Every structure is written in structure tokens, then in C-alpha cells.
Amino acid sequence: MDKHRAPLYEALLKYKSTQQRTYHVPGHKNGQVYSDDYSRLMHDVMSIDVTEITGTDDLHHPEGVILEAQQLAADCFGAEESYWLVGGSTSGNIALLLTVCTEPGDLILVQRNVHKSVLHGLMLAGSQAVFMLPEMDHNSRLATAPSAETVRASLEAYPQAKAVLITMPNYYGMGFSINSIAEICHQHHVPLLVDEAHGAHYGMHPDIPASALSAGADGVVQSTHKMLSAMTMGAMLHVQGERINRTLLKQRLSMIQSSSPSYPLMASLDLARRHLHVHGAEAFTAGLAAVNTARRGIHSMPRYGMLQPSATVAAGYTAQDPFKLVIYDKSGDLSGYELQRELEAHGCMPEMSDDRYVVLLFSLGSTDEDAMHLLEALVHISLEKKPREKDHTAANNNPVSTWNILQSGVYSCPVPFSMRTRSEEDIESVEISKCAGRRAAEMVIPYPPGIPILYPGERIDEAMKERLIALRNAGAKCQGTQDANLNQLLVIQEKS
Numbered sequence: 001m002d003k004h005r006a007p008l009y010e011a012l013l014k015y016k017s018t019q020q021r022t023y024h025v026p027g028h029k030n031g032q033v034y035s036d037d038y039s040r041l042m043h044d045v046m047s048i049d050v051t052e053i054t055g056t057d058d059l060h061h062p063e064g065v066i067l068e069a070q071q072l073a074a075d076c077f078g079a080e081e082s083y084w085l086v087g088g089s090t091s092g093n094i095a096l097l098l099t100v101c102t103e104p105g106d107l108i109l110v111q112r113n114v115h116k117s118v119l120h121g122l123m124l125a126g127s128q129a130v131f132m133l134p135e136m137d138h139n140s141r142l143a144t145a146p147s148a149e150t151v152r153a154s155l156e157a158y159p160q161a162k163a164v165l166i167t168m169p170n171y172y173g174m175g176f177s178i179n180s181i182a183e184i185c186h187q188h189h190v191p192l193l194v195d196e197a198h199g200a201h202y203g204m205h206p207d208i209p210a211s212a213l214s215a216g217a218d219g220v221v222q223s224t225h226k227m228l229s230a231m232t233m234g235a236m237l238h239v240q241g242e243r244i245n246r247t248l249l250k251q252r253l254s255m256i257q258s259s260s261p262s263y264p265l266m267a268s269l270d271l272a273r274r275h276l277h278v279h280g281a282e283a284f285t286a287g288l289a290a291v292n293t294a295r296r297g298i299h300s301m302p303r304y305g306m307l308q309p310s311a312t313v314a315a316g317y318t319a320q321d322p323f324k325l326v327i328y329d330k331s332g333d334l335s336g337y338e339l340q341r342e343l344e345a346h347g348c349m350p351e352m353s354d355d356r357y358v359v360l361l362f363s364l365g366s367t368d369e370d371a372m373h374l375l376e377a378l379v380h381i382s383l384e385k386k387p388r389e390k391d392h393t394a395a396n397n398n399p400v401s402t403w404n405i406l407q408s409g410v411y412s413c414p415v416p417f418s419m420r421t422r423s424e425e426d427i428e429s430v431e432i433s434k435c436a437g438r439r440a441a442e443m444v445i446p447y448p449p450g451i452p453i454l455y456p457g458e459r460i461d462e463a464m465k466e467r468l469i470a471l472r473n474a475g476a477k478c479q480g481t482q483d484a485n486l487n488q489l490l491v492i493q494e495k496s
Contacts, residue, residue: 001072003277006270007065011055012048012263025051025260050263059084059261060254069270076277078203078213079220079238081246083253084269086261089197090117092221092237095252096193097121099245100163107414109154111166113143115195116445116452116480118165122417130158131412132166135316137174140307140357144170144316148180154411155188165193168212171352172307172359173198173324174317175209182216191218191243198321200236201227201364205281207288209319218243224272227323227363231268284364291323291362294371298327303382305330307357325360327378331387337475342385346377355474415455422456422492429488432472436465438491443480446471452480457492 022029031046052058057066066084073082085092094117101108104126110118112131122129132146132154145166146154155161164185169175178194185192194212196202200222203211212220220238224230237253239246276283298304307326309317329339336353343350343358351361360374427441437460444454453471454464471478472486482490 001068001075003072003076004274005068005072006267006274007068007072008057008263008270009267009274011057011065012050012267015050015053015055016047024053045264048264048267051260056263059086059257059266060259066266069266069273072277073236073269073273074238076273077222077236077238078211080240081238083237083239083250084261084266085221085235085237085253085257086233086265087235087257088225088233089115089195089221089223089235090120091253091256092235093117093195094121094124094256095237095249096163096219096221096244097125097127097165098252098256099249100191100193101125101127102248104418105416106162107158107160109151109158109161109164109411111145112412113170114165114167114452115197116443118195119417119443119452119455123419126418128414128416130154130161130414133410135176137310137317139310140172140174140317142170142172142174142307142317142357144168144174144176145178146181147315148184150410151181152184155184155190157411158414159188161188161190163191163193165195167195167197169196169199169202169209169319169321169324171198172326172357173321174307174319175199175321176316176318177210177215178212178217179215182218185218186216186243189243191241192216193219194221196220197223197235198226198324200224201284201323202321204276205284205288207322208284209321213238213240219249224269227321227361228272229268229275229363229365230272231265233262234265234269234272236269287362287364287366288322290366290368290371291325293368294325294360294362294374297371297375298325298378301378301382303330303387304328304378323362323366325362326357327360328357333387334381334385335474339381342381343374343377346380348374348377354476355470415457426493427490428493429482430491432465432468432486432489435460435468435489435491436462438494441490441492442482444468444478444486444489445480446476447479460489460491 028046031043034043050056057064059066070082105128107128110129110131111134113134132150134143134145135147136143145168151164168178182192194217196212202209203214218241223235225232225234298306305328308320335355336357339358340350340353351359440454440456440458440460443452443456445452478486
């Protein structure tokens with residue numbers, strides 16, 4: 001294989017150069033509809049927006065350039081087989097769940113704080129989930145993933161489990177080695193599935209943590225668009241070993257992905273892989289230099305702190321993605337949400353924020369100019385928003401993270417998922433302050449990061465009620481709820 005090639009991209013350039021008349025979809029006809037100056041950018045993109053015609057192959061039955069490109073991706077990322085995803089990591093997570101859970105009621109062990117796509121996959125599969133408690137970093141008070149001991153205990157309690165699914169790294173770039181988790185899964189003859197959406201670059205540079213594949217994971221989903229250079233929605237699913245039925249996996253992918261995939265999107269996956277394949281670790285040199293410039297600058301500012309693993313070894317947080325700068329106002333004067341708004345007012349658009357932290361995402365495409373602009377903005381904010389004198393005894397010592405979804409036990413009882421809906425007569429809306437003791441009738445999903453904190457049918461305790469109120473008061477944006485402002489919540493009617 002020639003890693004310098006981008007087979008699909010080259011086929012699209014060849015198609016464009018022939019200037020053939022098009023008598024096939026799409027209807028924009030190579031962008032001819034957009035011939036005015038106002039739409040010029042769209043015209044250029046659409047000149048390679050084709051369909052499954054001679055020479056462009058078929059994503060759902062690849063035999064030519066797409067097959068070759070996916071084989072190159074497998075070689076680049078260290079997989080036995082790689083599959084392109086045109087619906088983001090969401091489609092990969094769902095496909096994996098539908099592959100390992102083949103019968104209604106099949107049970108799977110799942111990290112509690114997972115992306116909503118995992119919950120949707122469980123619903124589609126009609127599965128049961130046993131939720132495992134993630135490790136907590138006590139300095140940052142942020143959750144990562146279940147420990148190897150938790151996974152072992154869960155597998156021993158539920159030996160009928162079809163697989164284990166975890167997320168690594170988390171949205172903040174936090175994580176730890178999962179080698180021992182993979183070993184435990186394989187000792188129990190189940191596959192380890194990893195949502196590595198934020199770690200497509202892992203294992204590609206000595207300063208970046210190891211990849212899930214290199215740790216022994218069987219199925220890994222990566223958002224190539226998040227930390228590499230593909231277009232938004234471009235992702236990949238990598239597999240190795242014999243624990244995942246690849247024939248069934250391909251069928252599941254064909255079910256949930258569009259039969260008309262975007263060719264510009266797939267071409268960007270081809271180019272993103274080629275860039276990494278050709279340049280190797282050097283692809284990250286400029287980006288790492290930029291983020292290190294920012295890190296040194298922030299370190300010199302007494303106003304701000306940065307998230308990083310403790311000098312004393314803590315099992316739940318031993319590795320940090322160097323491209324994720326997670327900062328906070330050490331004075332406590334600005335919440336994460338407020339600091340994000342200030343940064344946006346100074347021309348900096350962060351990835352996300354919570355009650356305490358702001359996540360600033362750098363990548364292989366970042367520059368020193370990006371770093372300097374951020375540092376200038378932080379200096380201005382520090383001068384413009386001087387810390388106020390406050391009663392530190394009343395300070396918020398329990399910041400609200402939209403990533404932390406915790407439970408009382410190391411693992412839960414099985415929770416059934418299905419596509420069943422409830423009639424309007426079965427549900428009612430109550431004030432958020434009065435929801436304790438009731439069962440939720442809707443999912444509450446702070447976004448970003450898209451991690452559901454409450455599932456339909458789940459009993460709401462006092463702690464969850466207070467958490468919902470805190471999220472509302474902090475201005476968190478939520479999906480899945482009828483009331484986006486979280487003043488009201490749909491709950492299940494109590495039958496007398």
C-alpha cells in the first residue's frame with residue numbers, strides 16, 4: 001500500500017477533470033446551479049459531490065477506491081479493519097451495540113457517563129445495561145472511566161454480559177491506561193468497546209497518550225473530525241481480533257448510515273488519514289508548539305489554573321491530552337460559563353464550559369497566533385474583571401460538571417432500554433423543585449458534552465433534584481427536555 005495516496009480523493013479529482021455531462025444525482029449537477037459569486041464556495045465543494053457511479057465505488061459494498069482507502073486507514077491507525085463513518089461517532093457507537101447485542105434483553109456493561117448515542121443504541125437494541133461507576137479525580141472533582149477492578153467485579157456479577165463499553169478520553173482530555181481493562185475483558189471472553197471520539201490522534205506522537213487499539217480494545221470509534229482534519233461528521237470505526245462479528249457489523253453499519261453518503265465528507269477522511277500517514281508525528285509539531293506556548297503563558301498568570309494530573313499517582317487520572325487546555329478562574333469569581341462568555345467577547349470560541357472549567361481545544365491545525373490571541377484575551381479579562389471581595393465560607397465548593405454522572409454503587413442493577421413511548425396520559429410536568437421522588441419521563445442531556453444525566457424511568461432522588469436546579473441556575477444548555485430552561489420536568493404519573 002502506498003500511504004502517499006488518497007484513493008477516493010484522487011478518483012474525485014479525476015472525475016472533475018473529465019468534465020463529463022452528468023445524468024445522475026445529485027440535482028445540483030456538479031454545482032452548476034450555484035454559478036453566481038454569492039454561492040461560489042458551494043460551487044467549488046459541489047464539483048466533487050457525486051454519487052455511486054463508475055469509478056467512485058460504494059461505501060456499503062466497497063470494492064475499489066473506498067476499499068483501498070479504508071485499508072490504508074487500518075494501516076495508519078493500527079487496526080485490522082477500518083470503516084468510514086459519515087454520521088459521526090454516533091453511528092459507530094450504535095453499530096457496535098447492535099452488533100454485540102443481537103437479542104432483546106441482551107445485557108452489556110456500560111460506563112455510567114456515556115454519550116447519548118450509546119443510550120440511543122441501547123434503546124434500538126432493546127438491551128439491558130449495567131452501569132459502572134467511573135473513577136473520580138478528587139482534585140478536579142471530574143469523573144473519568146471505571147477502574148479495572150470495577151470492570152472485573154461487574155463481569156463477575158454479570159457473567160452473561162455481551163461486552164464492556166467505556167469512554168476514553170473524556171471531554172476534558174482526562175484518562176488513564178486501559179490495558180488492564182482489556183485484559184480483564186478478554187479473560188472473561190467479552191470484547192472491549194471504546195468510545196474514543198476525542199482521541200483519534202492518540203498514539204500518533206510520543207507526547208500524546210496511547211490509543212485504545214494499542215491497549216487491546218476490540219472495537220474503537222473515533223471522531224476523525226474532532227482532533228484530526230476531516231470535515232464535521234467524518235469518523236472511523238476500527239476493529240481487531242475475533243470477538244466482534246465483522247459480517248454483522250457491516251450489515252449494521254449499512255442499516256444506520258445513509259445509502260447516499262457525502263463524497264466530499266469521505267474525501268476529507270481520505271485526506272485526513274493521508275496527512276497523518278505521510279507526516280507521522282511531525283504532523284503535530286506545530287500544534288503542540290502552539291498549545292505549549294498557551295500553557296506557559298497561562299501558567300504565568302496567577303488568575304488562572306489549569307487541569308493536569310496530580311504529581312501523586314491517582315488511578316483515575318494519569319494522562320491528559322496535551323491539546324485540551326482546561327482552565328478555570330482560581331479566584332472563583334468567574335464560573336466556567338461566565339469565563340466562556342468573556343472569552344467569546346474577546347474573539348475566542350471555546351469548545352465547552354461547565355460551572356468551573358472552560359475547555360480550550362487545540363489541534364494539529366493550531367498556530368502560535370491562536371495561542372497569542374488567547375493569552376491576550378485572558379490578560380484583558382483579568383484586568384477588566386478583577387476579583388471581588390467575597391465571603392469564602394459561602395463559596396461554591398461543589399462545582400457542577402455536565403460530565404459527572406455518578407451513582408451510589410460500583411455497578412447498578414440491570415436497566416432495561418426499549419423504544420417504547422408513554423402516552424400523554426401517563427406523564428405530567430412538574431416544577432424542577434418538586435421532582436424528587438418521581439420517575440423521569442424524559443432524558444436530560446447537557447450539551448456539550450452530550451452526556452445524559454437522567455434517563456426516562458429513572459427515579460429522581462434529592463441529590464439529582466439539586467443537581468438539576470444547579471444546572472438550570474448555571475445556564476447550562478440541555479437537550480432532550482420539553483422545557484429547555486429546566487424550570488419544568490416531565491415525570492411519570494404515579495398510579496394510585
